[in-house]
Amino acid sequence: MKLFSKTFKRNWLRHLILWSALVAIVLSVTGIFTFANSDPEAYCPFGGLQTFGTYLTQGSMACSMTMVQIMMGIVLAVGVILFSKLFCGYLCPLGWVSEYLYRLREKIKIRGLQIRYGSIGDKLLRLVKYILLFIIFYMTLSSSELFCKNFDPYYAVATGMKGEITAWMAWTALALLFFGGFFVKMFWCKYICPLGALSNLFKFTLLFVGIVLIYVVLHLFGLTLPWVYLLVAACVVGYLAEVILMKPKYFPLIKVYREEEGCTDCGLCAKKCPYNLPVDKSLVVKDVDCTLCGECIAACPTKVLTFNKRKSFRWLPAILTVALFALALLLGSTWELPTIDEKWGDESKHGALSTFEVDGLRSVKCYGSSKAFSAKLQRVPGVYGVATFVKRHKANIKYDPAQTNEEAIRGAIYVPSKFTIAQPEKSDSLIKVITLFTEKMYDSLDPNYLGMQLRQQEGKKYFGVETEFSCPLTVRLFMGLQEPIDKEFLKEVVEKPELVIQTADGKENRIKLAYEFVSLSNEVDTITRRELLERQFNSYNMVYKKNNEEFGGRDSTELIIPYPTLTRPVVSRNMPYLSSYLSLTDGILSMDTYLDEVDDQPTIRIRYVPSVISEEALWQVLQKETWQVKMKDGSINEVEARMKFDR
Numbered sequence: 153m154k155l156f157s158k159t160f161k162r163n164w165l166r167h168l169i170l171w172s173a174l175v176a177i178v179l180s181v182t183g184i185f186t187f188a189n190s191d192p193e194a195y196c197p198f199g200g201l202q203t204f205g206t207y208l209t210q211g212s213m214a215c216s217m218t219m220v221q222i223m224m225g226i227v228l229a230v231g232v233i234l235f236s237k238l239f240c241g242y243l244c245p246l247g248w249v250s251e252y253l254y255r256l257r258e259k260i261k262i263r264g265l266q267i268r269y270g271s272i273g274d275k276l277l278r279l280v281k282y283i284l285l286f287i288i289f290y291m292t293l294s295s296s297e298l299f300c301k302n303f304d305p306y307y308a309v310a311t312g313m314k315g316e317i318t319a320w321m322a323w324t325a326l327a328l329l330f331f332g333g334f335f336v337k338m339f340w341c342k343y344i345c346p347l348g349a350l351s352n353l354f355k356f357t358l359l360f361v362g363i364v365l366i367y368v369v370l371h372l373f374g375l376t377l378p379w380v381y382l383l384v385a386a387c388v389v390g391y392l393a394e395v396i397l398m399k400p401k402y403f404p405l406i407k408v409y410r411e412e413e414g415c416t417d418c419g420l421c422a423k424k425c426p427y428n429l430p431v432d433k434s435l436v437v438k439d440v441d442c443t444l445c446g447e448c449i450a451a452c453p454t455k456v457l458t459f460n461k462r463k464s465f466r467w468l469p470a471i472l473t474v475a476l477f478a479l480a481l482l483l484g485s486t487w488e489l490p491t492i493d494e495k496w497g498d499e500s501k502h503g504a505l506s507t508f509e510v511d512g513l514r515s516v517k518c519y520g521s522s523k524a525f526s527a528k529l530q531r532v533p534g535v536y537g538v539a540t541f542v543k544r545h546k547a548n549i550k551y552d553p554a555q556t557n558e559e560a561i562r563g564a565i566y567v568p569s570k571f572t573i574a575q576p577e578k579s580d581s582l583i584k585v586i587t588l589f590t591e592k593m594y595d596s597l598d599p600n601y602l603g604m605q606l607r608q609q610e611g612k613k614y615f616g617v618e619t620e621f622s623c624p625l626t627v628r629l630f631m632g633l634q635e636p637i638d639k640e641f642l643k644e645v646v647e648k649p650e651l652v653i654q655t656a657d658g659k660e661n662r663i664k665l666a667y668e669f670v671s672l673s674n675e676v677d678t679i680t681r682r683e684l685l686e687r688q689f690n691s692y693n694m695v696y697k698k699n700n701e702e703f704g705g706r707d708s709t710e711l712i713i714p715y716p717t718l719t720r721p722v723v724s725r726n727m728p729y730l731s732s733y734l735s736l737t738d739g740i741l742s743m744d745t746y747l748d749e750v751d752d753q754p755t756i757r758i759r760y761v762p763s764v765i766s767e768e769a770l771w772q773v774l775q776k777e778t779w780q781v782k783m784k785d786g787s788i789n790e791v792e793a794r795m796k797f798d799r
Contacts, residue, residue, distance in 0.1 A: 162450035165470040169242050177245055181310045193221070193307065197239060197480075198300060198347040200225025202292040209293050209379045212492040212519060217298070218543050220484030227480040232354040235472050236404040240341065240351060241443030242473040245306055246329060250340050251426050253333040264335045269428055275395040278342065281349040282391040288346050289383055296519055300346070305329045314792070338426050342441065352440045353390035357403040363389055399438035406444060406469065408437035411456040421448035421457060431457070444469040488541050491522045495537035495550065496530055505536055505550040508558045512666070513545045514597040525565075532556070532564040545595070563621050567596045570618040571603030572688045572719045576681050582633050583615060583684045587673035589624040590646060592666055599627070600721060601665060604653065605645050616688045624670040630684055637676070643669040685752050689719060692727045693744040696735040703739055703761045711758045711770060713797065718745060718754035726794035733779040736788075739764030771797070 180194070193199050200221035203213050213222075228239050240247050257264055267274050284303065291299035301307050301316045308315070308322035325344075332339035341348050353360050367382045393400075408431065410421075421431040427441040431448045446469065449457045459465035495502055516525050522540040525547065529535045534555030539548045549561060576583060593602065599619050606614045606629075613632030620626040629642075646669040653661045679687075717723045727745065734740045739761045748755045760770055774797040778790050 163446050165467050166242055166446055169470055169473060170248050173243050174245060174248060177310070193217075193298070193301070195224055196221055197224040197228040198350070199298050201229065201350065202289060202298055202300065205289060206293050206296050207489055210296055211494065212296050212522075213489060213542075218484070219488045220481065222489065223480040223484035223487070224477075227476050227483070228351075229354050231472070231476045232351045233357045233403055235406050235444070235469065236355070237348075237351045237443040238469055238473045238476065240348065241445035242470060243477070244347075246345065247338075247341055247443075249329060250333040250338050253330065254337045254426070257334055262334075264337065267336060269430070270398065274342075278395055279391055280343050281346055282387045284344065285346040285349040285390075286383060286387045290380065293379065293383075305340075337428060342427065349387075349390060352394050353386060355400045355403060355440055356390065356393040356397070357400070359389055359393055360386070394440050398440060400440060401438070406459055406465075408442065408444070408448060409458055409461045410435055410437075411458075411461075414454050414456045416454055418453065420451040420453065424448060424451035446470070488543050490539035490548075491519055491542045492526060493537075493539040494526055497536045501536055501552055502550075504552070506553045508549040508551060508561060509546065510549060510562070510594070511544065511546045512592050512595050512598070513540075513547055514595045516540050516545055516547060516595075517542050528565055532561060535561060559623055562594060562623070566594060566621040568619055568621065569596050569599040570616065570688055570690075571599045571721065572616045573603050573607045573614045574616075575719070576613075576615050576632070576684065578681070580613075580615075580632055580681055582678050583681060584631050584633050584635065585677040585679060586629050586631065586637055587675060588627040588629060588642065588646070589622075589670040589673070590627055591624050591668040591670055593619070593625050593627070598667070601651050601663060602627070602646065602667065605648055605651055609645065615684060618687065630679075630688075633678070637672075639672045642672065682752065685747055689745075689747055689754065690724050691745050692724070692731070693742075694731045694735070695742040696740060699735065699738065700741050703764055704741060706761045706763055708741055708759050708761050711760065711767060713756040713758070713774075714748065714753045715745075715756050715795075716754060718756070723795065729779065729781055729791065729794045732781040734758065734773070736780055736782065737765065737770075737773055740770070 199217055200223065202225075203217040204222050204225055207213050207222075231238050254264075267277065288300045288303070291297075298316075302318040302321045303325045305322070305325040305328075308317055308326060311317070313319070313322060328344050329340045332344070363382065363385050367377065367385075370377060410431065412435065415432075417432060419432050422428060422433075424447045425431055426443075426445060426447060427439070429437060429439045429442060429448075431437055437448075444459065446459075446466070449459075449466065455463070459468055513525070516522055519542075522542065525540060526538050529538050529549060535549060535551045537550035541547070551561060593599070599617050603617050606612070606617070613635045615630040615632070617630070618628050620628070646667050649665060651663040651665055653663065655661050715723075731743050734743055740758060741761065742759045744757050746755055746757065747753070758770065765773075777793050779793050780788055780790055783789055
């Protein structure tokens with residue numbers, strides 16, 4: 153415990169915040185004391201700034217980022233401008249690791265490398281983080297996907313190297329963080345961290361604002377420059393300001409001051425500074441690296457160091473850090489920017505459109521699903537725009553009331569759904585069908601949640617639900633022939649406010665619901681067991697054109713694989729992944745699914761050319777733990793096997 157020195161005790165509030173943030177991150181990532189695993193990027197200010205950048209340049213939010221991340225980024229920027237790099241000094245887990253790696257090396261007495269502050273080597277290395285800043289923002293703003301995840305050591309560790317990463321980039325970042333930080337004090341923060349580069353640019357506030365104003369003025373005068381020009385200018389000016397000026401003149405507003413009278417020139421302040429800043433040689437510490445961490449103040453034996461010449465400000469940066477974090481959470485939970493905000497079609501109609509607000513869209517939960525929803529709306533006559541709000545699962549649809557109406561739009565975008573609750577026994581030769589009418593169940597996931605609620609009712613013979621668009625929504629419930637029709641019980645189940653699902657790791661996932669039971673039809677129908685199974689089964693059929701062109705003329709055979717769990721949505725939604733994986737294997741011509749005629753088993757059928765790939769080789773392909781799959785953009789990614797084949 154010797155890592156905890158006297159300066160630790162004298163600067164206890166800062167270290168309390170650092171350790172509290174670390175513990176909170178560990179609890180969040182591991183899912184301890186939560187109902188489900190949390191997003192490791194949930195409060196990332198850098199991701200928030202990238203997302204805000206994509207919103208300004210592309211009119212959309214990156215990935216599944218929310219307003220909380222955006223407000224974290226905006227508040228960080230304002231905090232850096234007004235107060236300094238408080239996030240770096242008080243909250244950042246990578247800064248914590250860098251600082252304690254150096255302390256560890258000191259304790260075990262291993263000689264490190266020293267790069268003199270302001271030397272040529274120091275200035276050249278500082279260029280790296282600005283190059284990374286440009287690459288990350290350029291890739292993110294071009295694709296609306298957070299490119300920083302590829303090179304973020306925190307994200308790599310938090311996801312166990314299983315997130316949206318590029319392996320070689322993640323391992324390189326981890327090596328630079330741990331090995332670089334062990335041998336060179338604060339190596340990651342000074343030379344690699346792109347958020348550090350952006351924060352330093354914010355410190356040179358007048359230069360940063362000047363660049364943005366020039367860009368805006370040029371735009372107002374009709375000279376529309378691509379956003380990449382602004383990005384290049386910001387990175388170049390930020391780097392030159394850092395290595396030439398090194399000390400912002402006016403901002404931030406809080407600085408460390410040293411009183412010459414009473415100073416013994418012991419040099420402890422400079423020695424304890426994480427960045428080795430020459431505090432003992434300065435009357436005012438204006439250096440761009442300063443994070444107001446207060447380690448120099450804690451180390452001073454004569455107490456001649458203060459924030460803004462006031463001893464009462466001793467804990468001001470720490471208090472501001474907590475206050476700014478709380479403010480970002482408050483604003484992020486109150487406001488929300490649309491994930492996408494698009495218009496299309498005849499621009500002359502855009503000024504006279506009506507807005508139709510649709511909520512409960514649980515399947516609209518990220519940028520990708522928002523774009524898919526927009527693509528569907530663009531095929532609806534009379535609809536000219538949409539803005540989605542993924543946090544609230546809501547969309548504002550712009551339409552021309554002279555061409556369409558709200559009910560017609562609902563009908564056009566609604567996808568009939570079905571959900572298997574349980575497999576009927578062979579003795580259940582006839583199945584009873586009743587019809588419910590509900591409201592607030594217009595998303596494709598809603599029938600799944602209703603089916604899960606019914607699945608949790610013990611002693612009931614409910615087999616499945618399916619929906620058909622109407623106002624109110626038509627919901628058919630398939631049940632045992634002898635199962636009584638209990639209207640009050642069904643109403644209670646439909647209107648349950650919450651669905652509790654046990655996750656694979658034993659946690660509870662709680663999903664808020666707000667369905668309304670409208671009525672129950674008096675009509676009762678019956679169908680056969682086989683008819684129900686066929687109605688509930690989602691068949692899949694894919695022929696591989698390239699393989700058929702190359703191998704289709706040869707003799708082929710079939711591999712038949714019974715797969716009982718294929719009726720479950722959590723399994724069947726992985727069929728496109730399996731199909732993409734198989735399509736990249738020579739000799740496989742097609743894959744489809746069907747219900748076996750003998751015992752009604754869900755079955756996968758793979759047609760292949762045995763002279764190209766044997767049955768044994770095909771079986772080995774199916775049993776691999778990772779799959780190579782082709783993405784929509786044509787790239788090939790490696791993913792964990794989404795389905796298991798044991799027999």
